[in-house]
Amino acid sequence: MTAPVPDPQRQPREFLETLYRAAVRRALPLHNTAAFLPPPPRRESGGRTLVLGAGKAAGAMAQAVEALWPADAPLSGLVVTRYHHTPPRPAGLAQRIEVVEAAHPVPDAAGLDAARRMLALAQGLTEDDLVLCLISGGGSALLTLPAEGLTLADKQRINQALLDSGAAIDEMNCVRKHLSRIKGGRLAAACFPARVVTLAISDVPGDDPSVIASGPTVPDGTTCADALRILDRYRIEVPAPVRAALHAGQLETPKPGDAVFAGHAVHLVATPRQSLQAAAEAARAAGVQAHILSDEMEGESREVGKVHAALARAVARHGQPFARPCVILSGGETTVTVRRPSADGPRGRGGRAGEFCLGLAQALQGQPGVWALAADTDGIDGVEDNAGAVVAPDTLARARAAGLRITDALDRNDAYGFFSALGDLVVTGPTHTNVNDFRALLIL
Incomplete structure (x- = not known):
């Protein structure tokens, strides 16, 4: 029997993780x-x-x-x-x-x-x-x-x-x-x-x-x-x-x-689209409308994150083009152009999903009511031990309190270090399938 979907209002992170698991399960x-x-x-x-x-x-x-x-x-x-x-x-x-x-x-x-x-x-x-x-x-x-x-x-x-x-x-x-x-x-x-x-x-x-x-x-x-x-x-x-x-x-x-x-x-x-559809069905079962943007998104991960942020802010502030509450889903395969480390700093750690989350969090600027999860459906984001990361309305505030600068993390491609320090990595271990990027934004 499938477990009930967590209440998105009270457990937004758990709700998004449930959508991710539904996407992975569909691809086994x-x-x-x-x-x-x-x-x-x-x-x-x-x-x-x-x-x-x-x-x-x-x-x-x-x-x-x-x-x-x-x-x-x-x-x-x-x-x-x-x-x-x-x-x-x-x-x-x-x-x-x-x-x-x-x-x-x-x-x-x-x-x-x-x-x-x-x-x-x-x-x-x-x-x-x-x-x-x-x-x-x-x-x-x-x-x-x-x-x-x-x-x-x-x-x-x-x-x-x-x-x-x-x-x-x-x-x-x-x-x-x-x-x-x-x-x-x-x-x-x-x-x-x-x-x-x-x-x-x-x-x-x-x-x-x-x-x-x-x-x-x-x-x-x-x-x-x-x-x-x-x-x-x-x-x-x-x-x-x-x-x-x-x-x-x-x-x-x-x-x-x-x-x-x-x-x-x-x-x-x-296929990626089948997994996004499974996640959408799980969201709708919890009474939340779900919208699949595309399963074919490409481009620089941080820039794709900024585009998603602009859409989420429009929904949160103006109820357009989708009414709240809703979930916005997307997939595909974004890319990361690795910046060469400077002489005074090590090369960063992270993958496409984490870099997407960095770009998203930076562009959201703490927008109230917006949560997001991005993860690779194989359970490994790049070469690290996490599948991806979560962004919350207080991500930037908690980062500042911890002495972290998101611009520094982006300059070093260091999504892993940034989200690890915040306790916001998504760690699943290998899932034994792979339909690539999974992204879910919850706008309440």
């Missing part, structure tokens, strides 16, 4: 996978079912498949997830799919080994075989296999530079696809001629399967020239031989219409 793999599973290969064909996958939700997705797959049908495979993101195994559930862990958001040797092993498992497949590919956000870093001429150290440096640059997720993944031997449809090519069914949890604006985890099993419509333009736009260096290979089109990815994708299927088992 076990709740969404059954409708998309294909039947096992016919016994008389001799075909087998191989499971391959990568992402923050890959461990939970693998468990969902194990729980739902016929007990008498052969099943094996390998997936890679982020360190500490393998969910506890339910009692009595036999493990048939190996789960390994690797680093995110900057790849490491464990992810490199997992990618190599997956390509090895794909060797020798036939048209009678079925490959289930379980893909979720985070797979780009977790499934790393550098292109010819690149080392793991090169990929780590390039990946960190992309993360710090403020590039949008589709831009980052365009580069990642062209500097990889497994992403951008290349895993599907390695599985040919087997049938491939991809089950994906979307963490990207627009739910484009070719962008989710850099699309290892789907055609890629971007080009080497696109990747070069992105590298140049953000002034990211790559080794000269690799730049030359990109110029020559030698690192091109499989394109739409390629025969390696014949008969393949892609299913989105969970």
Whole structure:
């Protein structure tokens, strides 16, 4: 039975946390996978079912498949997830799919080994075989296999530079696809001629399967020239031989219409919009109107926070464009352009959700009656141990009393330090899913 939703007037923070949990619950793999599973290969064909996958939700997705797959049908495979993101195994559930862990958001040797092993498992497949590919956000870093001429150290440096640059997720993944031997449809090519069914949890604006985890099993419509333009736009260096290979089109990815994708299927088992709708339903159950702005918001996190603040102030002061009380929901994937630390201060800690909250709190200026929660649905905001943070009408007043300046936190990208000192971090631990940013503003 679902617990009652807290009273938003008396328990605004608990109310917002309940909406967040409703959004996460809607995206859990076990709740969404059954409708998309294909039947096992016919016994008389001799075909087998191989499971391959990568992402923050890959461990939970693998468990969902194990729980739902016929007990008498052969099943094996390998997936890679982020360190500490393998969910506890339910009692009595036999493990048939190996789960390994690797680093995110900057790849490491464990992810490199997992990618190599997956390509090895794909060797020798036939048209009678079925490959289930379980893909979720985070797979780009977790499934790393550098292109010819690149080392793991090169990929780590390039990946960190992309993360710090403020590039949008589709831009980052365009580069990642062209500097990889497994992403951008290349895993599907390695599985040919087997049938491939991809089950994906979307963490990207627009739910484009070719962008989710850099699309290892789907055609890629971007080009080497696109990747070069992105590298140049953000002034990211790559080794000269690799730049030359990109110029020559030698690192091109499989394109739409390629025969390696014949008969393949892609299913989105969970999306950001579905999770926002679940949160909206929870709010309405408590008698509060809910409005979903968009599940595709992008841009600098702090600037998106300021835009949300302007809307919240209009509602609080003028009852426009929405009547109070109400909840405003949004999702997507914002970005943080990391400021380089000055000589007299350390680099800040925090992620997109925390930086959104900094920009929001600064622009709200203590507006009465406005509360907000922003968190990543995977439970980890950037590389810290929190999912996000909460903003209250007294956030700035409490910060001043504690000797904190919000402008300093923004200058250092130090959302974690700021909200930790106020006791306003949202800490959930890994949720075992990932439909990206979740933001909820409560206007009373």
